[in-house]
Amino acid sequence: MVPRQRAGSGQAIRPNRDLVIDLARFFCLALVVVSHTMMVSPVLHADGTVTSDNTLGNQRWFEPVVWVLQVMPLFFVAGGMTGLQSWRRLRARGGNTFDFMQARMLRLIRPAAVLLAIMFAALWAARLAGVDPQVIQLLVSGAGMPLWFLAAYLAAQLNLPFLARLHARAPWLTLVTLTSLVVAVDCLRGMMPTLAYLNMVFVWCAVQQLGFFLADGAPLALGRLALAGIILASNLVLGLLVWLGLYSGNMLVNLNPPNLTLLLLGCSQAATLQLFRPALTRVASLAGVRRFIGLAGRRSMTVYLWHLPLLAAMTGLLVLTDFPQPAGGTAVWWWGRPLVLVALIGLLLPVVALFGRLEERPTSPGTARSRPAAAVVTAAVVVYVPVADAALNGLTLALLGGGAACFALAILLLGRIPVRLVADTGPEGGGPPLPRPPLSANVEP
Template identity: 75%
Template sequence: MQEPAGGAAPAVPERDLVIDLARFFCLALVVIGHTMMVSPVLHPDGTVSSDNTLGNQHWFEPVVWVLQVMPLFFVAGGVTGLYSWRRLRSQGGSAFEFVQGRLLRLIRPAAVLLAVMFTGLWAARLSGVDPQVIQLLAAGAGMPLWFLAAYLAAQLNLPWLAALHARAPRLTLAALLCLVVAVDCLRGALPQLAYANMVFLWCAVQQLGFIVADGKLQGLTPSGLLGVVAASNLMLGVLVVLRLYSGNMLVNLNPPNLTLFLLAVSQAAGLQLVRPLLARLAALGPVRGVVARVGRRSMTVYLWHLPLLAAMSGLLLLTDLPQPTGGTAAWWWTRPLVLLGVVALLLPVLALFGRLEERPTSPGRSRTRPAAAVVTAAVVVFIPVADAALNGLTIGLLGGGAACFALAVLLLGRVPSRDAEAGASGGSGLPLPHPPLRANLEP
């Protein structure tokens, strides 16, 4: 794979605090939402099942149109990813170096999570815990891995998609949308083909983030932005009324479909509409400090919160504490306590493993890894991730995934320090920030 061309990269702006705040909001909403969904049930015969309490509420279906923030997260990922790629190119970095850094940033914390889950669940199995309970915990705790698969697919394709965007932004986005629609049309006859949209759909949403990064929405008036929000939601409503798609955006999430792109358009325009207000909020010292701290550990929070929630819920079933039925008033009153429990468990995890999100950067004039090593690492990572996304997570896949991720980390090594190279060669490009690089924006 040759480094994508595309002319001189535009000047990269400083940190976009509004995008940082949007990503923080998305992460917080996902964690809160999951505490309202996971509801394990211990039956009289000793079996355990898990109910999606929030998803089963009839009133929640229209609400999730607003609360389904995963499209906004990928829009924000497109903004920050494009900034990162342009900054790296301005320092002479290659597409392989970008992929190397992105892979390391994502798979190092995931490798430790898989290894800890594999060890813990095997220990539980050897101690006599019912295999059904173990499989339920593995499947539920592994839900974040679908996001890892989708986000990796989008980010690793970013350099050449950015080159296409520089040449023909509208045509590139239209081509991706045509692929999304084609997959949606064929998913009835070929159900497994639907998972191709984990690449096409999220790359299209990421491409929308490129448009936001280029400031294309800034020329729209508030009434124009409201018109975009209304039109995208109206089109979404028509598709649902015609029964072409489900009105439940949780159902539409996995595998993803065209409805999520329409949500992304609405959310991107809505973000631009409230940008002045968010900019003032993000500039406040306390808000900026919290967003920065959480942003540096965002992947650790995302990957670990659901396994910790599943483990905590499973252990509570073994106690004599009252277990309210999901959806009852008593159950809803316990949700704040569950959220506090997850946050309390996350704190030591962040202290132990949070630094794994820092991109390991070699000092001096270290050379980047060979292209073959980077490509091999990407393939090694995608084998267990794709398997988990398609077939669910098992204990065996946890162990195999941890081994594959560890091998990929060894193949990738450390990322060369581009600011050191530029200084040694007398380069005039803007320096990269010193490690640790921030997770929410790596300019």
């Protein structure tokens, strides 16, 4: 629910949305879905084994392209902007850290829990029907790829209230400290590879902090020349680190676990967003564009979570048939990608219609009490047990079922959000007024 303020006439008035953030999020999501259709390529070998090939990622020309189109940092910049604003609005209504954590987890894990449960049931049925275990594991692995994003985004968002307090006191010191932690982990990951996964927290929290600066409006005061300088400097430093051999130039390799290169990309993308904000605002303000991206934004998590499982299922089923399978990277394979994208969209539409409402926050009467802090913290731990296991050891069919059970338990622990924390709190509502602009009212996952 988007908070409203009430005018003296009693008519509900929505605070201004940041349409540029809506547009940026839609662009990022669309780019991820399209690029994944050009990556998933199952290979059936002569001995009957099945493997998955990342066709697009294996193209030499794609390495400099993905440098520009690796938009995952922009997701977290946008999440930092709207997350900080959501936190401030919640505080204005009398909410606390655990109320914020509860709302964030419910928005993310409710659609994920249903996905995991359906996948577990469907793949077990396929296994009992005699489908080759290799094909099933291929589907499990492909479908599990979105879970790393869920883990990283949850880690950043659950730490947001704490980081927001630090930002209010010492914004630059907070960002420098997080950056130093990122560099420290990168320096030690060679001796202790598992330590690299700490940057799932440090890198994305640092990128999220960039969104805090944008939310405060500080970069808006910078001129176009200064913003262009930030973009150039970030990419020059990134290029130097790659040239010295300290990091890979392939941003897909740098993604999981993340490293300093993603933070540098985040700086460049945050500045790019501000540099082109006037033009993006004009595009996003068009009536048709505004309605479309608003609708897509309310169901973005459902699209993100389901698109890879559906793509993996579609390609896996084709492997089991006699349908011609062109080799990945051939001209026939590339010409077939638009058809794959159309088929994927056709599968996504009914899924969004069926499960999209799970992204809406369940509310209880305004007189209900907030959930105990212990219940919220326990829910966070319960969610991270299977997610951390999948990140470190890979997703398996058994872990898929365990993850669904853990997510369901977390949802029970979180319960419902008291309506006073999400409903109107304007002068006539008896609650404190919402913060004034430039805060936006984007619906934040």
